[in-house]
Amino acid sequence: MILCDYCGDEIQPDLPGVNVYNKDVDVRYVTKQDCIPVGFKCVDVCVKDDKITYLKEGSSLPKGFECVTVSVIGRDVVYARNQKLIPEGFEQVTVYTRNREVKYARQGDSPPTGFDQVSTYAKNEEIKYRKASHLTPVGFEQVTVCVKTEDILYTRQEELKPKGSEPASVYVKNEDIADAKCYHVKGAFHTECLNNYIPRREEAARKFLERASPKSNVLSVGIHVKYLYGEGKVNQEQRRRKKEKRDRKAIELLRKVSALRNSSSGYILIHLVGLAPEDTFTGAFNEFADPKLHDLIQDEKQFSDVYKTEALSCHGFGDFLVLYVGASLNVTTSKFNTKTTLDDRIEDIRAETLRTFARERKSLCNTFHSLPGVTQAHHLQNVHENRSIQIKSHFSQKKDGRAIAEDIIKNHKLAEYISAFTKTECGGSFLYGVHEETTFKKGYGYETKVNRIQPVILKDRTIFRDTLGDYIRNTVLVCDYDGKELFPDPNIFLIHFIPCTPAGECSREEEKVYLRVRGESVHDGHGDEDAVVVHVAVRPVSGIVFHDKQGPLAYRYDRQFKLITRIDIKDWVRALTKRRVTQK
Structure with missing residues (x-):
C-alpha cells in the first residue's frame, strides 16, 4: 500500500503519481x-x-x-x-x-x-x-x-x-x-498534491505569517478528511487500512508537536484535504488528535494552556486549521520506546515515572530472573502472570526455528517485555508455549484460568537460540543513566528451554535438560525434534533499556533552516532529568 506523504490518501497503481525522495528525520x-x-x-x-x-x-x-x-x-x-x-x-x-x-x-x-x-x-x-x-x-x-x-x-x-x-x-x-x-524514506505524492495542495499550503503559511509574528515557528500537516471523518459502511479490511493511515499521520503530527514544544512554541497548519467548501465542522480533527496531544503534555500543564485550535481566518483557506503549540518546561518526547510493567501487563511508561527512575539511578543487581522448582513444562501449571512473569501462547503453525523466533519478536513483543523487566528489582521471565485457558469451576459457579502447555517443536535449539538472541540484540538499545550506549550490549537476557515431558515420565537424565551450567542449558537438542517451552530470563539493568534501537523520539525545530532534528539521547537524558528552578 503506497500512501501519499502529504494527504495520507492511498495512491492507486493505475493512477498517475510522482515519486520523489524525501529526507526523513x-x-x-x-x-x-x-x-x-x-x-x-x-x-x-x-x-x-x-x-x-x-x-x-x-x-x-x-x-x-x-x-x-x-x-x-x-x-x-x-x-x-x-x-x-x-x-x-x-x-x-x-x-x-x-x-x-x-x-x-x-x-x-x-x-x-x-x-x-x-x-x-x-x-x-x-x-x-x-x-x-x-x-x-x-x-x-x-x-x-x-x-x-x-x-x-x-x-x-x-x-x-x-x-x-x-x-x-x-x-x-x-x-x-x-x-x-x-533510515531512508521514499516519498510518494499525488500529482494533485504536488501541483495544487502543497502550493496552497505554502500560500496559506505565507498569509498566516503576515498576521503572526515573523519569528514564529510554523510547520504544516496535511491529512485527507476521509481518514478523520466517517466513510459510511466499511468492512473490517477497510477499517484496518484506515487505522494504518491514521496512525502514520499521527506519527507525523506528534513529531512536529514534539519539535515545537522543545523549540519555544509555534504553530502547525492543519490542511484538511478534501473538505467540502460548505462544511464548517472540524471537530473530527480534535477527536483524532486530542488524546495524542494530551500524551505530549509531560510538564504537568493543562491541555488548554498548551494547545489552542482555530480556523485559518484567511479568505479562501477554510480547509485549514491553526494549531498553536506551547513551549514545554521539560523535554517533550513523542515516543519513549521503553515500557514499564504492571502485575497483569506492560504499558507505556509515563514521562514523570521515567524521569524519577533516571534521577534515582538505582544500582540494580545483575542476577537473572529464575523460576524455582521448574525443570519440566508441567511444573508451569501453577505459574501465573505477575509483574515479573509473562505467559504467551504458541498458536503459530511455523516449524522453522528462525520463523518462530521472528514471530516471537514481531507478534509477541518480546523486546518490549525485556525493556519493562529490566526496570524491576528481580528482572522477569518471558514464557512462550503456555496458554492461559478459561475454565468453569463446577459447583462453585465461576470461571477461572488454568495453564495448558503448547509445546514448541524445535529441530535445533542452538540455531533457534542464536537466531532469537540476534533478533533481541538487533532490536533493543541498552544505555546507562547518562544515555551512553553500553556497547557491545551487555548480556541482559538468557534463553532456556523447558522440556515438555509428560508428568510421571521424567528421568533424572531428562531433568538435566533444564538445569543450567553457568547460565546455559546442558542439552542443545541438535538434530532432534524436541518439544519445549521457551524461557527468556531477563535481569535488571542499572540504566535504561529501549525496545527500539532508535531510543527515545524527541525533536527540535530550527526555523532559520526549516529543519526538524532528533535530540541526541545524551542531551535527551540531561533534559529529562534536569530539575526545574522555581522562581521565588
Missing part, C-alpha cells in the same frame, strides 16, 4: 551557516536504483553503479541521468573534508581552516569523496559540486554549471551506517 541537508546537528556524522551518499545508503569513510563501494547527476531541491532529492537538464540557479563550489565532515566553498572563498580539498566522483547514483592526491575509484568519474541555498547538485565536468548558490554540507545520523542500514 534522520537525514539532514544543511547550509554552511548551520551547526552540525547533534550526534550527526558526515558520510558519503551512495545510491543504486531506488535505494539510498550512507557509507562511512573507508567503506567498500558496491558494484554495478553508473554515473548520474544528484540534486536536492528543498526536501526532494533528484537523480538525473546524463541526458537530463540541470536545474538553474546553482553555482560551482569546491569540496573540502576534515575527518568525516564535508564543507563546500564557493569559487573565490578561502578554504575552511583545517580542511583538505577533495575531488568528488559519481558512479551511477553513488557519490564518493577522495583527496585530490588519491586515485579515482574504479568505475567512477569526477563530478563538479554545485549548491544553491539548501539545494545540492552534483554535475559532470562537461555539463552546464548552475548559478547562484551558497555552500552546504550533508549529514546523516545512524548507528548502522557501516552496514548500509540507514
Whole structure:
C-alpha cells in the first residue's frame, strides 16, 4: 500500500503519481551557516536504483553503479541521468573534508581552516569523496559540486554549471551506517498534491505569517478528511487500512508537536484535504488528535494552556486549521520506546515515572530472573502472570526455528517485555508455549484460568537460540543513566528451554535438560525434534533499556533552516532529568 506523504490518501497503481525522495528525520541537508546537528556524522551518499545508503569513510563501494547527476531541491532529492537538464540557479563550489565532515566553498572563498580539498566522483547514483592526491575509484568519474541555498547538485565536468548558490554540507545520523542500514524514506505524492495542495499550503503559511509574528515557528500537516471523518459502511479490511493511515499521520503530527514544544512554541497548519467548501465542522480533527496531544503534555500543564485550535481566518483557506503549540518546561518526547510493567501487563511508561527512575539511578543487581522448582513444562501449571512473569501462547503453525523466533519478536513483543523487566528489582521471565485457558469451576459457579502447555517443536535449539538472541540484540538499545550506549550490549537476557515431558515420565537424565551450567542449558537438542517451552530470563539493568534501537523520539525545530532534528539521547537524558528552578 503506497500512501501519499502529504494527504495520507492511498495512491492507486493505475493512477498517475510522482515519486520523489524525501529526507526523513534522520537525514539532514544543511547550509554552511548551520551547526552540525547533534550526534550527526558526515558520510558519503551512495545510491543504486531506488535505494539510498550512507557509507562511512573507508567503506567498500558496491558494484554495478553508473554515473548520474544528484540534486536536492528543498526536501526532494533528484537523480538525473546524463541526458537530463540541470536545474538553474546553482553555482560551482569546491569540496573540502576534515575527518568525516564535508564543507563546500564557493569559487573565490578561502578554504575552511583545517580542511583538505577533495575531488568528488559519481558512479551511477553513488557519490564518493577522495583527496585530490588519491586515485579515482574504479568505475567512477569526477563530478563538479554545485549548491544553491539548501539545494545540492552534483554535475559532470562537461555539463552546464548552475548559478547562484551558497555552500552546504550533508549529514546523516545512524548507528548502522557501516552496514548500509540507514533510515531512508521514499516519498510518494499525488500529482494533485504536488501541483495544487502543497502550493496552497505554502500560500496559506505565507498569509498566516503576515498576521503572526515573523519569528514564529510554523510547520504544516496535511491529512485527507476521509481518514478523520466517517466513510459510511466499511468492512473490517477497510477499517484496518484506515487505522494504518491514521496512525502514520499521527506519527507525523506528534513529531512536529514534539519539535515545537522543545523549540519555544509555534504553530502547525492543519490542511484538511478534501473538505467540502460548505462544511464548517472540524471537530473530527480534535477527536483524532486530542488524546495524542494530551500524551505530549509531560510538564504537568493543562491541555488548554498548551494547545489552542482555530480556523485559518484567511479568505479562501477554510480547509485549514491553526494549531498553536506551547513551549514545554521539560523535554517533550513523542515516543519513549521503553515500557514499564504492571502485575497483569506492560504499558507505556509515563514521562514523570521515567524521569524519577533516571534521577534515582538505582544500582540494580545483575542476577537473572529464575523460576524455582521448574525443570519440566508441567511444573508451569501453577505459574501465573505477575509483574515479573509473562505467559504467551504458541498458536503459530511455523516449524522453522528462525520463523518462530521472528514471530516471537514481531507478534509477541518480546523486546518490549525485556525493556519493562529490566526496570524491576528481580528482572522477569518471558514464557512462550503456555496458554492461559478459561475454565468453569463446577459447583462453585465461576470461571477461572488454568495453564495448558503448547509445546514448541524445535529441530535445533542452538540455531533457534542464536537466531532469537540476534533478533533481541538487533532490536533493543541498552544505555546507562547518562544515555551512553553500553556497547557491545551487555548480556541482559538468557534463553532456556523447558522440556515438555509428560508428568510421571521424567528421568533424572531428562531433568538435566533444564538445569543450567553457568547460565546455559546442558542439552542443545541438535538434530532432534524436541518439544519445549521457551524461557527468556531477563535481569535488571542499572540504566535504561529501549525496545527500539532508535531510543527515545524527541525533536527540535530550527526555523532559520526549516529543519526538524532528533535530540541526541545524551542531551535527551540531561533534559529529562534536569530539575526545574522555581522562581521565588
